[in-house]
Amino acid sequence: MVTVKLLKSFLILFIASTLGTVNAQYNPHSDEIDYLETYRGQYHFSPKSEWMNDINGLVYQGGKYHMIYQWGKEIRHGGYATSQDLLHWKDEGVALIPQKSFLPAEAIRNVSGDQVYSGSAVVVSGESAKRITGSKKEAIIAIYTGTAAGTCLAWSNDDGKTWHDYANNPVAHFAKNANPRDPCVIWHKPTSQWVLALYENGTTFYGSPDLINWNFLSNLDFGYECPDLFQLPLDGDENNKKWILQDANGSYLVGEFDGTTFLQDKDQETLVMDVGPDFYAAQTFPMGNLPNNDPRIIQLAWMDHWNGGIGEKVWERNATFPVSLGLTTVNGQKRITRTPIREISSIYESTKTWGIQKVKPKTNLLEGIHSKKFEVSLKIDLTETTAQTFGIKVANRYIIYDIHNKTLLSKELLPDDSNHINIRLLVDWGQLEVFGNNGVFSYSQQFAFSPDQDSLELFTDGELKLVSMEFHEIARTW
Secondary structure: OOOHHHHHHHHHHHHHHHHOOEEEOEOOOOOOOOOOOOOOOOOOOOOOOEEEEEEEEEEEEOOEEEEEEEEOOOOOEEEEEEEOOOOOEEEEEEEEOOOOOOOOOOOOOOOOOOOEEEEEEEEEOHHHHHHHHOOOOOEEEEEEEEOOOEEEEEEEOOOOOEEEEOOOOOOEOOOOOOOOEEEEEEEEHHHOEEEEEEEOOOEEEEEEOOOOOOEEEEEEOOOOOOOEEEEEEEOOEEEEEEEEEEOOOOEEEEEEEOOOOEEEOOOOOOEEOOOOOOOEEEEEOOOOOOHHHOOOOEEEEEOOOOOOOOOOOOEEOOEOOOEEEEEEEEOOEEEEEEEEOHHHHHHEEEEEEEOOEEEOOOOOOOOOOEOOOEEEEEEEEHHHOOOOEEEEEEOOEEEEEEOOOOEEOOEEOOOOOOOEEEEEEEEOOOEEEEEEOOOOEEEEEEOOOOOOOOEEEEEEOOOEEEEEEEEEEEOOOO
């Protein structure tokens, strides 16, 4: 006897084959998951269940922020989340479901390729939208690598509620496997074209008037996976913007891009924007995409680097906290800065501050404060400091600055022009992000903080000149 459930599955598949591949987000997650699992970040995004890795599409559209990300450990899908404020994310389930999906039959296979590999997203309207969606209505266009297909498009013109396959996929880079891959698409205003940066023999650039027809522009011997391309004002000068090309590892070039060729600035080194062990496949919201003419370049990254995790259960891996990027000159080099977005102050639950004072060994200013989700920042004047090392101990983790070697967490951090060291920590249940000297230093790490420990300590092995310190308890965002 045919069951009602089986009949329902047949009906769904028949409708899908008749009307074309369209899918509302499919929610594979249990309602019993409460986001209180050991090591689960309380203000860092993670999928409700299963695996996540690369961030694949960040856009603002329809009054909310959208994030597409790699989901599914065995077969990659397009996981999907939305937010009203970049802080409180709602896991909407899975938007892009490939042909070899492991999800049940009612999860309609709605995109091209065996798997959904990394990519990006943009917002279009008018004729640009009509060529892809059949309507001039504003739409989100996801550009991704469909393995065994090529560079493909998926779209939604109902604010992310339903997702559709572009009828003529793939639009470029026909492939029998997963190479080339990871298309990053931006609008290049000076040349009035879409530009695609692709992981292909380094980084290869393509141009298009319509996101459909792509022409080769140039190739650059730089980068490994997941390129991103954007502009930043140098030292705050809006009239002197530099182009940044980065790869999945956070390595980046600073230079000029004319819509065809990227040329690295003379005497500029290839640098890395994050020196921690768990930073990969960072992506920014497209330039000019944020609401209210917000000029910021906001970035999220996958908080891992194929390092094996920390024993998470129910879900695996998470994203970094959103940061605002800057570009500043340090010792003759143009350096990316990463700074937690200013919106973080809206989720401060409590605050405690300390002013100028001398701190002696075995004097813990943080004694009595207990927390597992917080921000702490401190400024130290090294001129009047006799200590050789100082730092913050969080549960079972020491964050140490070595004054003699000028290193933070064993990575170089030089004092600023005032001989000050500024350190800012974001600590969550299983996440540590450390920023130094206004974001010149950035360090991201998944870390297994002892679940039953919530103590903090400011320590020093000599006299320490504290200029200021702030502690903020951070609210849960789930």
